[in-house]
Amino acid sequence: MTLIVLLLGLAVGVLVGLLGIGGGVVLVPALVYLLHMDQHLAQGTSLLILLPPVGLGALREYWRQGQVDLRAGILCALGMLVGGYLGGLIAVPLASRHLKGLFGCFLILAAFLLWRKPQQQDRSTPTAGEGSARG
């Protein structure tokens, strides 16, 4: 059981670094289906994991290449702090069943956004090697 949890963490981390997505999107369903957690418990545990800066290692790579907008980052941090509290207040009293269904809808939306991103990237860098982007 302990080994499964450790390996799950590693697998989630690889996706975080590789795709630049939040680990929670993967973690919550993994906790629900692999460890049979209740939806609320999975979401709370996912938030616990995000308390320490787990993306720090990945950020180092981006920072080195100057791919960080510090001002926008701070603004986003403030906005998300406030919004996060609001979201938590909404989620806690919801029935687990509805929260699970809503989470499913969110996953579908996130899947569309994730699919879209690479196309956006190709368009935004038309001069930087159209050919090399299509491996």
Added chain:
Amino acid sequence: MADGRMRDAGIFGAASLCGVASGLFGIGGGTLLVPFLALFFAFGQHRAQGTSLIALIPPTGALAFFAYAKAGYVSWPTGLLLIPGVFAGGILGGWLAKRLQPRRMRQVFAGLMFALGVWQAVAAWWH
């Protein structure tokens, strides 16, 4: 930039929205923040991802976390066991990202997420 103020306000507003999703679904929020920055504020993909990562450095989910913790919705042993793995995996993933073309991986992963989302929604609401 003349419209810097508007842009700042827009970024703050978009991030607040991502925060609501973050608290509501127990996620980091980067999943929404990265495409928002790219689509609405003309960030390049790498810059959007880097900026999203910096926004996650201070524990931005802290207030949401307290709301869950107060209601007893946190599994401490599992959470604490997952942290080192996620951290190490993040470094490994960053290293891999430079060597792989992540485009295909994104699409495979998006497909997986879509299927998982449909499954969860149906499982929750069908009966």
